[in-house]
Amino acid sequence: MTQQPFAGRGAIDLSALKRPAPQPAAAPAGGGPGGGPRGSGGSGGGAAAGSAYAVPVDEQNFQTVLQASTTAPVVLVFYSPAQAPESARMAEDVADLVGQYDGRFLAGLVDVDAVPQIAQVIAQASQLPQLPVPLLMVFLDGRPAIQPIPGMVPRDELNTLFNELGQQLTAQGITGRHQPLASAPGGEDENGEAGPDPRYAPAQDALAAGDIDAAVAEYQKLVDSNPADAEAAAGLAMAKILQRTQGVDLNAARAAAAADPDDVDAQIMVADLDLLGGHVEDAFARLVELVRRTSDKERDRAREHLVGLFAAVGNDDPRVLKGRQALASALF
Known part of the structure; x- marks a missing residue:
């Protein structure tokens, strides 16, 4: 920054x-x-x-x-x-x-x-x-x-x-980080000074430069090399949301979703925009209701996309725990 x-x-x-x-x-x-x-x-x-x-x-x-x-x-x-x-x-x-x-x-x-x-x-x-x-x-x-x-x-x-x-x-592409005020275990460089994990630097630099496609590619490399890397998985999920919503007009997207509540693409787009705007629970609720209303392939698409949003927010987030419970209720 x-x-x-x-x-x-x-x-x-x-x-x-x-x-x-x-x-x-x-x-x-x-x-x-x-x-x-x-x-x-x-x-x-x-x-x-x-x-x-x-x-x-x-x-x-x-x-x-x-x-x-x-x-x-x-x-x-x-x-x-x-x-x-x-x-x-x-x-x-x-x-x-x-x-x-x-x-x-x-x-x-x-x-x-x-x-x-x-x-x-x-x-x-x-x-x-x-x-x-x-x-x-x-x-x-x-x-x-x-x-x-x-x-x-x-x-x-x-x-x-x-x-x-x-x-x-x-x-917003703001990726600056504070340096630790004291040394943290496992976080020291060759000079004995702690700093941010360099593995994520290429993806974060791409986000800061506004190159969303490059950020997606960098996070994908991290996930491919270590599928258990939760931070990389969350970064990839969020970068993909940014990629999907580039250039989308929010008002037009909301109008399209309101006109056809069962249009999976339209509902997914508004859910993505809601999540980026900080309306996480609204995004989850929209897709849970879509899962409840749809069936077969459309239902699978809505469910899979919602699971992707869970990953972007983080599985330890209490809203994700509630969202998973709501999804289970909608499915069964």
Whole structure:
């Protein structure tokens, strides 16, 4: 992803902190049991154990953390052990979950009891009298990428959110990844530095360049060489969706599907477009109903395509589990 200046409309004004941003320090090893965040106490603290992509935020590293969103999304979690003790658990969940995406996200954990100045800056930027806690914000290119999410968010919903964001990044050709803040087992190069898995680089570079056909070919090579590679299989499935929907007019596709509910091609196209737009459950429901209404070869086509969408989203996603149950009900 092309680096952008950290400025412009919508960026957070950091002048209220009145501190220069030093160079980022490597996250120290260790941490509390269970991978939970620690209060920074204004000194930076330690990153959440078990995740190389989560760091406590204080006044000194706040600007650096936000600047990292020019590479890939930064997820800020504002929590308060004093005001809302349960909010610390949500921060722990975010820290743990982002570690499963190999650098697609960086979590910044903000203990508002320890660093109230940061909460004040965000509240002012959001035109709020006071920042609610817990609060989750996602930044890309220094600007909020989604509406802030106040209140406790269950772990499974957080997982769904990150899955959707990851899909949308892939669909837009945004493939940047954060470097780990600490060395991760099995992720070091010849210089001892951790980095993204180079196997996926050709496919990701093709997506970034807008060459969908090349991305499909690269992912296909990975799947052919290792059919058990779940990440490659998911990348191939998503790249094929992008390939099928290139140049398709959404309104025309929806009109065609509405005019003929049993047209398998028309329904599949809208399901693909829904999934790319983040409407995953709508895409699944459309094809489940198509399976329910059709028979023989048409039913097989609808079912096989739905299974392909399951692969694109990921078999561990709770929406896929529900979708599989609905498919089984439609079939039997």
